[in-house]
Amino acid sequence: MTQSQAEQTLTANHAxxxxxxxxxxxxxxxxxxxxxxxxxxxxxxxxxxxxSFALYPGRALALVGESGSGKTTVARMLARxxxxxxxxxxxxxxxxKSESRSALLAYRRHVQMIFQDPFSSLNSNHNVHxxxxxPLRLHGHARNRRKEREQILALLNxxxxxxxxxxxxxxxxxxxxxxxxxxxxxxxxxxRPEVLLADEPVSMLDVSIRxxxxxxxxxxxxxxxxxxxxxxxxxxxxxxFAEETLVxxxxxxxxxxxxxxxxxxxxxxxxQLLISAAPDPNRTQETSFQARGDIPSLITPPTGCxxxxxxxxxxxxxxxxxxxxTSFGAGHWTHCFLYGEGVSASDAAATQTAxxxxxDRK
Amino acid sequence: MSxxxxxxxxxxxxxxxxxxxxxxxxxxxxxxxxxxxxTLERGQILGLAGESGSGKSTLGYAITRLLKPPAEIISGExxxxxxxxRQGTLNGGSPAxxxxxxxxxxxxxxxxxxxxxxxxxFQSAMNALNPVIDIExxxxxxxxxxxxxxxxxxxxxRAAELLRLVGIAPDRLHSFPHELSGGMRxxxxxxxxxxxxxxxxxMDEPTTALDVVVQREILMQLIGLRNDLGFSxxxxxxxxxxxxxxxxxxxxMYAGRVVELATREELKQHxxxxxxxxxxxxxxxxxxxRRRMVGIPGAPPDLRAVPSGCxxxxxxxxxxxxxDxxxxxxxxxxxxxPDLAVACHRYDPALSAVPPPTDEEFAASYAAxxxxxxxxxxx
Numbered sequence: 001m002t003q004s005q006a007e008q009t010l011t012a013n014h015a016x017x018x019x020x021x022x023x024x025x026x027x028x029x030x031x032x033x034x035x036x037x038x039x040x041x042x043x044x045x046x047x048x049x050x051x052s053f054a055l056y057p058g059r060a061l062a063l064v065g066e067s068g069s070g071k072t073t074v075a076r077m078l079a080r081x082x083x084x085x086x087x088x089x090x091x092x093x094x095x096x097k098s099e100s101r102s103a104l105l106a107y108r109r110h111v112q113m114i115f116q117d118p119f120s121s122l123n124s125n126h127n128v129h130x131x132x133x134x135p136l137r138l139h140g141h142a143r144n145r146r147k148e149r150e151q152i153l154a155l156l157n158x159x160x161x162x163x164x165x166x167x168x169x170x171x172x173x174x175x176x177x178x179x180x181x182x183x184x185x186x187x188x189x190x191x192r193p194e195v196l197l198a199d200e201p202v203s204m205l206d207v208s209i210r211x212x213x214x215x216x217x218x219x220x221x222x223x224x225x226x227x228x229x230x231x232x233x234x235x236x237x238x239x240x241f242a243e244e245t246l247v248x249x250x251x252x253x254x255x256x257x258x259x260x261x262x263x264x265x266x267x268x269x270x271x272q273l274l275i276s277a278a279p280d281p282n283r284t285q286e287t288s289f290q291a292r293g294d295i296p297s298l299i300t301p302p303t304g305c306x307x308x309x310x311x312x313x314x315x316x317x318x319x320x321x322x323x324x325x326t327s328f329g330a331g332h333w334t335h336c337f338l339y340g341e342g343v344s345a346s347d348a349a350a351t352q353t354a355x356x357x358x359x360d361r362k
Numbered sequence: 363m364s365x366x367x368x369x370x371x372x373x374x375x376x377x378x379x380x381x382x383x384x385x386x387x388x389x390x391x392x393x394x395x396x397x398x399x400x401t402l403e404r405g406q407i408l409g410l411a412g413e414s415g416s417g418k419s420t421l422g423y424a425i426t427r428l429l430k431p432p433a434e435i436i437s438g439e440x441x442x443x444x445x446x447x448r449q450g451t452l453n454g455g456s457p458a459x460x461x462x463x464x465x466x467x468x469x470x471x472x473x474x475x476x477x478x479x480x481x482x483x484f485q486s487a488m489n490a491l492n493p494v495i496d497i498e499x500x501x502x503x504x505x506x507x508x509x510x511x512x513x514x515x516x517x518x519x520r521a522a523e524l525l526r527l528v529g530i531a532p533d534r535l536h537s538f539p540h541e542l543s544g545g546m547r548x549x550x551x552x553x554x555x556x557x558x559x560x561x562x563x564x565m566d567e568p569t570t571a572l573d574v575v576v577q578r579e580i581l582m583q584l585i586g587l588r589n590d591l592g593f594s595x596x597x598x599x600x601x602x603x604x605x606x607x608x609x610x611x612x613x614x615m616y617a618g619r620v621v622e623l624a625t626r627e628e629l630k631q632h633x634x635x636x637x638x639x640x641x642x643x644x645x646x647x648x649x650x651x652r653r654r655m656v657g658i659p660g661a662p663p664d665l666r667a668v669p670s671g672c673x674x675x676x677x678x679x680x681x682x683x684x685x686d687x688x689x690x691x692x693x694x695x696x697x698x699x700p701d702l703a704v705a706c707h708r709y710d711p712a713l714s715a716v717p718p719p720t721d722e723e724f725a726a727s728y729a730a731x732x733x734x735x736x737x738x739x740x741x
Contacts (some may be wrong), residue, residue, distance in 0.1 A: 066573040160735075176661050206413040207600050211644045211657030218654070233574060240646030240655070263648060277578035278648055279603035294543045295573075 019093065020054035020280045022111060022195050024077065027051045027087035029073050033299060045298045047073045049251045049322075051087075053244075055195055057224070060221055060228035062242035062259060064274070066236050069248040071231045075197045078229060078345060079113045080337050099234045109139050112188035116200040118180035122172045128183055135190040155186040160216060178209035185216065195227045196220070203233070214241060235278050239263045244331070247271045250296055250306040252322065257332030267326075267334040270307045305335070313338055374443055375562060375594050376402040376425070376659040377461070381438030383417070383424050386431070392432065392665045394420045396618045399692075407588065407595040409609030409626075411602045411641070413662045416615040418598045420474060422564045422728070425596070427464060427472055434613050440464040442519070445561065458711040477508055481555035483548075485567040490551050491539040497525070497550050498535040504557045524553040529583055543577035552580070564596045569604075581608060602641050606630050611701075614638050617663050617673035620692060623703040632721070634695050637676045656732040672707070679727035684713050 028051070030044040048070040053061055063071040076082045078089065080096070091095045096107055115121040122131060133142070142148035149168075156164035159182040172180055181201065188196055193202050198217065202210040218241065230242050238245050239259045246256040246308050247268065255268040261317045266272045296302050302309050308318040317323075326339040383395040395417045402408045409601050410418040423429045425440050441461035467475060484490050492500060501521040505512055512520070522532040528549040539547055548568060555563050565584075569577040585608065588595060597609060605612050605626070612629050614622040614637065622635040633639040640658035660677040663669055669676050675685040692703040693710065695718060707713045719727075 160469075178661055206662055207602070208413060208641060208644055208658040209661055211646075211655055214646075214653070215657065234646075235574075236646040236648045239648065239652060260652065273575060275648060277575040279574075279601065279607065279645075280648055291582060294545065294576075 003269060018056055020090075021092060022057050023052075023054040023090040023093075024074070024078065025052050025088045027074065027077055027089070028085045029070075029077060029082060030085045042146045043299050046251055046301050047298060048077070051248075051253050053246055053256070055227040055229060057194065057227050058221060058225040059244070060230050060242035062230045062232060062238035062245045063248060064238045064245055065248035066233060066274075066295060068250065068298065070251040071248055072199055074248075075113065075199050075229060075231055078195075079111060079112075080107060105138070109191045110193050111195040111197065112191055112193040112200045113197040114181075114185055114188050114199065117204050118177055118184050119172075119204070121184050122180055122187075127169055127171050128152070131183060132156075132186055132190055135187060139191045141190070141192065151190075155189055158189060158220075159183070159186045161186070176209075177205050179183075180211060182203060182214055182216070182333055184215075185220075189220070189224075193226070195229070197229045197231075198231070199231045201230075202237070212245065216230060217241070235263060235274055250301060251298060252306055252335070254305075254307065254336070255334040257328075258330060261330060261332040265332075267328065267332070267339060268307075268336045269311045269313055269338070271334075273310075305337070373404050374441075375404045375406075376438075376443070377441040378402075378421075378425065379439050379441065381424060381440065382436040383420050383423070383429065383433055384436050385433050387666075393668070394618050394665065395424065396591070398438070398620055400613055400620065400623070402594055402596065404561070405588070405592050405611045407585075407597055407608060409605035409612040410596060410598045410615060411605055411612060412615035413600055415617070415665055417618040417661055418600075418615050419566050420618075421615075422482065422566050422596060422598050425464060426476070426564060427467070428482070431740050435465055435697040442475070442479065442562075448670070452565060458524060477504060477555075477560060478558045479560055480562045481558075481560040482564045483551055483555050483566065486571055491547055493539050496536045496538050497521075497542070500550070501554055501557055504554055508558055512590070516600070520557070524556055525550070526530055527556065527587065528553045529579075529672065543576075544572055545580065548572060548580060549583075552584070556581065556591070557592075559591070560593060562594045562596065564598070566598045567600070568597075570601070584608075586668055587686075603645050613713075614641070617665065617668050617675070619705065620703075620706045621674065623692065625701065628699070628702055631679045633724075634709070634718070635674075635706050636680050636708075636719070636724065636727075637674050640677075640728060641720070643725075656728045658728075659731050659735050672705070680708060680723070682707070682714070688713070 004025055027048060029048040031047055033043050033045055035043055042266065048263055051074055055061055063074060065071050074081065077084045080089075091110065129149075129152060132155055133148050136142040136148055142151050151162040156162070156167050161167045161179060161182050167179075172183075175183065185201075201217065202213050205213060214237065217228070221228055228242070230238065232238050242259050244257065245259040245262045247254050247262065247270065249270045255262055255266065255271045262271065263275060266275055296306055296309065302319070304320050305311070305318045305322055308314040311318065315337060323335045323337045324335050325335055327333045372631065378398055378400045380397045381395055385392040385394050398417075398421060400408065410421060412418045420429070420433065423433075424435055429435065440463060443461050444466050462475075464475065498521050501524055502517040505517045505520060511662060523533060525532050525535060530546055530549055530553070534542065534546070552568070569580055572580070581604070584595070597605065599605060606629065609626055611623070611625055613620045614635060614653065616637050622629070622633070622638045624634070629638065629642070633642050637658070643655060644657050646655060658677055659679075663673055663676075670687070670690055671684070671686040672678070672681070672690050675681040678685065688707065690705040690707050690710070693703045694700060695702055695704045695709045708716070709718050
């Protein structure tokens with residue numbers, strides 16, 4: 001896909017064509033692994049294929065998929081912890097290329113990451129003051145100790161850790177999981193970023209605290225106009241948090257668009273499977289549910305559409321190549337041969353009626 | 363607590379009565395479980411829901427007598443009712459259907475109880491399987507120990523049958539754990555739990571480490587097996603929405619106590635305890651209107667310093683005068699439903715002048731508490 005196509009599909013539904021802050025164009029990541037034949041090609045893990053999207057201020061994009069779908073790899077490429085195998089990152093329209101330390105530092109001032117596990121993402125040897133003071137000093141936001149303390153207190157208030165004076169001297173082991181994650185969020189905010197990459201930010205927290213932290217992130221999105229990449233395996237929280245949703249399977253992006261569209265009217269069989277598997281209190285035990293097989297190996301992934309071995313609608317063509325993009329309007333698209341590509345129109349219509357959405361199936 | 367709703371035909375399999383468990387730590391005693399009473403009927407799936415530190419796993423471990431010091435069962439009994447055909451081994455050959463108190467069994471009696479009568483599936487399948495032994499050997503190991511009369515051929519045939527039962531092709535019998543996916547490992551663990559046809563399987567977060575699709579597959583399979591084989595399940599999880607699909611009866615736990623006991627339908631339609639209501643409304647949903655949701659303010663208590671009175675009162679938007687002084691007992695919320703119980707002063711006419719809270723009152727009070735918290739902290 002070309003860059004202009006990516007822009008077009010992702011901005012189509014915005015009345016106000018704001019410019020994206022961060023844009024991923026055709027990102028791809030292969031990890032070399034050991035083994036393989038002596039003189040043969042070195043085997044690689046095909047972690048992410050051809051992924052394009054854009055992040056806008058005050059908006060969130062949810063990346064949904066199971067473990068091994070490549071969502072974290074995408075976030076790490078965006079954080080520039082991994083160098084993409086192919087594709088470009090555009091920060092405010094400029095390619096983020098330079099590998100120099102100062103360029104990376106400048107980039108990371110704008111793009112920060114929140115990790116899943118607040119028990120391992122905070123250094124247990126340092127108290128909150130140190131953890132939050134360091135990014136403030138490194139990025140030149142605090143010139144002296146008094147300013148630094150003021151800003152730390154302000155950050156703690158922003159993440160609702162009050163009274164801030166009490167929290168500033170605490171060590172991670174003195175904090176609960178929710179409080180630690182708030183400190184981790186405060187640390188990400190310390191550089192005054194424009195983009196936050198949140199990798200499953202609430203899945204390690206206690207159930208009654210998750211919503212609180214999610215609401216805090218929503219407030220930051222709305223009030224600070226932060227652009228969010230929100231990674232989750234829980235499709236319901238994707239809908240709750242993000243305006244747009246992108247579904248990944250085994251490294252391929254299979255469906256995307258406005259969250260409500262994607263989740264209420266899923267087109268790709270994998271999205272439909274994911275939604276039918278999600279816990280839903282309104283469902284009864286009798287609901288039919290079909291999943292076939294496991295997530296494939298990414299060293300020798302299935303050819304064509306990687307979902308075809310598990311797909312109830314798989315056709316011969318699915319094995320041959322990855323389908324092109326079909327758009328349904330309002331920014332909703334999918335990569336699936338069921339919707340036209342590669343089959344005749346009448347076939348497509350027939351299979352479409354056979355593919356019931358989970359809502360109809362109930 | 364009563365089991366009246368399930369009719370006179372319903373027989374109890376396990377009756378937990380007034381169980382308390384303490385952890386004796388250097389810096390004081392932690393009351394992990396306080397006065398828990400629950401009844402599990404034959405063939406029933408009982409869900410235990412709660413957050414970390416609520417005592418749900420401790421209860422599962424207590425029933426199986428797997429607790430190790432510093433944990434100690436302080437009081438109570440766990441009455442297990444074996445099927446009459448199996449009585450002999452556990453109660454010394456007495457013909458009458460007599461309950462066995464699991465807490466009083468000798469190590470020898472415990473051996474005959476475990477696996478044959480009662481099996482447990484732990485959260486992390488990866489750690490429960492031996493990495494250097496193939497799957498077949500791990501299943502036949504159980505059979506060899508508990509059914510020594512069985513021939514090697516019969517043991518291997520049973521192993522293959524068990525794998526088929528949980529949806530693994532028997533050609534994986536000679537696979538090692540690292541060759542199986544997480545979902546398959548968890549299925550193998552369930553197969554081992556089923557090996558001797560137990561009456562009761564305790565499952566401690568059996569699917570938490572798995573992906574949603576795999577989780578759903580295993581749960582559907584579990585329901586199918588329960589329907590075919592008729593065992594009972596105690597399903598321990600923090601994910602209340604799973605229990606609303608799966609369990610016949612749900613016990614909500616908070617800070618070492620059961621705060622609400624209800625059938626799945628009742629809990630879904632009309633949660634009675636403020637904590638249950640808050641938990642049920644903490645999950646974003648797939649369907650319905652997309653709106654800002656309100657969580658439960660605050661955090662679960664530190665068990666070393668449990669709040670006085672009702673331990674939920676500092677977080678409860680409906681807390682009133684007696685809540686911080688008097689510990690509420692489990693009581694029937696309405697006379698016509700003896701199968702339900704809730705531990706909240708709002709259901710006690712002697713303490714509360716106003717009628718029990720409605721859903722509207724819950725929603726309004728949680729929203730107000732959330733608003734107050736936001737303004738207080740100035741997000």
